Amino acid sequence: MKNPLTPKQVARAIGVSESSLKRWCDRGLIPTVRTAGGHRRLPLAGVLRFLRENEHRLERPEILGLPASTGQGEWTLSRAREHLLRGLVAGDETVCRQVIFDLYLAEQSIATICDEVIAEAFREIGDQWDCGNVEIYQERRGCEIASRLLFELQLALPAPAADAPTAIGGTPEGDPYSLSTGMVALALRDLGWRATSLGSMLPFSTLKAAVANGRPKLFWLSVSAIDHREQFLQQYEELFEEFSPQVAIVVGGRALTEDVRQQMRYAAYCDNLRHLSSFATLLHAQTEPIG
């Protein structure tokens, strides 16, 4: 788990000579820092980004502190989902990390990883819970693990540009499911946005204040549970009315069934993160037509 890494470690992990690695560093392909004595040190996040961009395989992942066999196997999304599910239920963070980083290195978009693997795994956990096959603590522990992995992925993403569009969002009061809004933030960051999740259980009054203070280009509301439907709809309408044309208000979440949506106005309703990504890309391109 050492970070930053030495050139020798990385060279052996990737399976190339130290000479090549040094050249890549000097050409700026891998972000490099120097010790006071002039030796190179390579932050893990930069190495992973390089591997991903250049479609390199990891010969010896364990050297980087990653689980053995990360970055060499062929993963179908369904196999990944299976493995992740087992890891989450067992509380095995190592297994989960391997699955996620494998997918990341295989150049899957963050949105795809979240949609097809993480979200699906938790949907399955929910089903298993209904059947009494998994305990609540296993689901909660899985959420903790997933949150960590999302954060680790964020560390591997480049920092957003200073002029990148901003986005904020969260879940409304009565919805404690913070994982979903965390995934939204990460997916938007993957697109280059300066996205910040405000967390979960946020009353509409404070959501209004957040939008008013933050002036984002996009605001998302992830709704996995609704306490009082009428109140929710009314307060949401107020928020939409107040900010709608200036701020793109995007909603999503399994609690927004069709009959609920029919009583809502929104800039976009997104079933999943790929929909959201498409919309965000479109929005950014349209409002910033020249760049």
Place this chain on the structure above:
Amino acid sequence: MKNPLTPKQVARAIGVSESSLKRWCDRGLIPTVRTAGGHRRLPLAGVLRFLRENEHRLERPEILGLPASTGQGEWTLSRAREHLLRGLVAGDETVCRQVIFDLYLAEQSIATICDEVIAEAFREIGDQWDCGNVEIYQERRGCEIASRLLFELQLALPAPAADAPTAIGGTPEGDPYSLSTGMVALALRDLGWRATSLGSMLPFSTLKAAVANGRPKLFWLSVSAIDHREQFLQQYEELFEEFSPQVAIVVGGRALTEDVRQQMRYAAYCDNLRHLSSFATLLHAQTEPIG
């Protein structure tokens, strides 16, 4: 807080061997003073200057910047708390990271950082919220930031030994404050335990299952809020009765006022993480007397 730092502290904090650090001192890269006996002492200001100038991008880029700590003024815990508070309210993760890693550089124990700075900052945020000075979303966003920083700190800790004692814990149903249980897990990991937080809002039924399945040496329950007092006490008593002698059951949290505690049995009640750390150390030493 001790201002002149020992080489060991600094070496550990910036991730370099003591040998190299000593050489850098002798080469004049880091201003060094000597004790009467010849031991090196490194003023914090000089160390920070060295990090900014020579190690521009080594290890933790977030250490550089240091808006307020660069001055020769004492970087007291209360000043750190102040800065962290402002960063949390403003949602500025960079500032918060600087504060925390400054402290990590200057202090050994994570328990102290959590107790004196993070927990205190959130207590202050709670007060400000009562006065209507901060919005709920600022508190929630602060929690998100703090969670990330705890996770980053954990990444800096060595992995627990294979034979390390295990501990699990969480917050009961009705208590959504997951930050506290996350801090407990981190403090125990700092002591070398294999600690896992199960998260928040856990019904007692599933807590029992978790203890039964995990067989930890220590179980903690962090209680920041109690929904139904009678039910809480009764279910807690059941859990204690079932596992008490084999598993050390530790409780804490601001919801456990004195009158509540008087109706509870526990291996230890901990006001803060330093109490918990003492107890955990004692427990480990007693049950593993030879090693």
Place this chain on the structure above:
DNA sequence: GACAAAATCGTTCAAATCGTTCATTTTAAT
């Protein structure tokens, strides 16, 4: 103040890394 444990001293040494050069292999274009 005396004592024991822990930390630090200065030093030495093997391993790793530096920058550089050069021969070989791979890639791309003619």
Place this chain on the structure above:
DNA sequence: ATTAAAATGAACGATTTGAACGATTTTGTC
């Protein structure tokens, strides 16, 4: 197929790093 350009891997002496060692200092406790 031939050739030029580019990338790779291996080698070199000089320097840096991390770990070890016994001797000394600091720290905590009685």
